[in-house]
Amino acid sequence: MEFSQEEPNNKISISKFESMLKTNSLLFFDSEEFENIIHHYLNNGKVALAKKAIKMGLDQHPTSTNLKLFQIEVYIFEDNLVKANKLLDDLHDLEPSNEEVYIQKANLLSKEDKHEEAIKFLLKAIELSEEEADIYSLIGMEYLFLEQFENAREYFMKCLDLDEFDYASLYNIMYCFEYLEQVEPAIEFLNNYLNTNPYCEVAWHQLGKQYYQLKDYPKALAAYDYAIISDDTFLGAYMEKGKVLERLGHINEALENYTITLELDDPTSYALLRVANCHEKLGNKKLALDYYYKTVNEDPLLDKGWLAITKFYFRAKNYQKALYYINKAIEIDAENIAYWKLYARINHKLSFLEEAERGYKKTLELGNYELSTWLIRTDILIELGEPEAAMYNLLQAMEFYPENAEIEFRLAGIYFLLNENEKATYHLTNAIRFDAEHIIIIDELFPSVAKSPFYINALKKFKLA
Structure with missing residues (x-):
């Protein structure tokens, strides 16, 4: 129930109602006045005042179906689903052909994550209602909850068929295309829509985004230009156009478009x-x-x-x-x-170094398993004089990079440092087999090892010394 030409009267009713609350007096309102007062408070998020209006309204008009529907709406909002269900059942017995009863029942079922059942009630509501667009939109949202994006898109398209300027449905349709990664079908849909609505800035803006995804920057720019022609105060079009120009290296033009957004709002x-x-x-x-x-x-x-x-x-x-x-x-x-x-x-x-090592350790803990992260952290730990920690770090790295010469040479160097010559020789053998060119790692990270007789003798076996 939206305010229209009666809005001044609604303001008078609201003012009168709030005055009554302040003075603790009791005034009479007809049921429609209460409905408008409640609608106003719910729209503005003032649930406590809406509840007071519902209670007083039902005290004065105990048989009003609309006031009971508002009561159900508040029950659902506050998760009082048992009370909402009971009142809905009572209303259904009294008015089995009232579409609002089915809509609220669907709302309740949706709250309980019973989206398929909610859709059944909404389909029943359509049979009883002359306001199909709103119900189609609700069905579309239920399908979104179910992640059935093809079905959701179908119902949002029904909304658009009934009202070609229903931009909320247009955005939802594009969301479905985006989730399904259907860029080309999205472009086809938007072009068809623009054939009949050539000055729809929202559609041009969305078309530009699709072309941007395809890296077809000239077409994206053209789409954003048409969006701006359709509405020269459309911030989103200037912003997206700036991004394309930046990508193309036209920095001055990009800056100009971004600056316009700062001037417009x-x-x-x-x-x-x-x-x-x-x-x-x-x-x-x-x-x-x-x-x-x-x-x-x-x-x-x-x-x-x-x-x-x-x-x-x-x-x-x-x-x-x-x-x-x-x-x-x-x-x-x-x-x-x-x-x-x-x-x-x-x-x-x-x-x-200690803070640097902490940073790299944190990136690993968060799931960054790039080889360079493991290696740099290892080198820092070696520099900090913590060869055991460096060794454990490399052994973890081997799980992700099992045949890597850079890891193996570092392990060889560490084991030589720790005088575990058998393990050192094993890893040195692996390292040379994987990529002997990385042998310089020993010279750079382990200069004392590089001069040690055991290491030099090990190299002779491979004819590298």
Whole structure:
């Protein structure tokens, strides 16, 4: 029940109702006034006031079906599903042809994750209702919950057939195409839609995104241009167009589009970040830094903003400042592998070996199993004088890289250091078999081993000494 030409009257009713609550007096409202008051409060998230209005409404109009439906809606919202079910059953007995009863029943079943049953009730509601579009949308959402994206898309398309400007359904249709990774069918659908709605900025915007996925940047640019022609205040089109221009290396034009978004509306942290990146690419380092700081001032919890500042100082070889800002990013997202890798690299540059090792260890714990991570951590542990820890690290690495000469040479060197010559010879044999060219690892990481008689004698067996 939406407000329309009666909205001034609704405001009067709401004002009268709130005055009644303040003065603790009792006034009479007809059932429709109560419905409008409740609808207003629910729409504005004021559930406590809605509940008061429902109670008073039912006290004055105990047989009102619509007020009982609002009561059910609140019960479902608060997870009082038993009460909701009982009241729904009572209403169904009284009004078996009321579509709202079936819709609320479906809502309740959806809450209980019984989405297929919910769909059955919604299909029954369609038979009784003249407002099919809303119910088609609800069915589409149930199919989304079931991850049946083809079925979901079918029902959202029914919504679009009834209202070609139902952009919420259009977005949901595109979500289904995206989840199913059906880029070409999505493009075909959008082109067909645009044949009958050539000035739909949302469709042009979505078409641009599809072409961007295909890396067809000229067509993506054209689509975004048409979106802007259709609505020259469409922020999303300027933003996406900027991304394409950046990708094509047209940095000044990209910057121009990002700047337009800042002029059209309050700046978003993402737009500020893109502007900063463009300035840095153009060599405007002071401006770039200014915008990076504006980014984190706009959204202090945007870890990507702190990361961008970190990389800026890292590229400038100002590692102390880079370390300060990577710590900011990690405080916000301590599970991000990229942040810990950069943290490790910065500490390594500063010769803070223990912290660098901690960073690489954390990336491994988070699931980053790149060979370079295992090897660098090993080399740091060796430099820290912890050969046993380095050995265990390499043995773990072997599970992921079982025949790798760089791992084997390091293991050989460590075992020679630990005077476990039999194991050392075994790994040295493997290393030479896998790739003898990496033998320089022994000279670089284990200079004392390289000069030892046992190692030199071992090499003679392979005719390498």
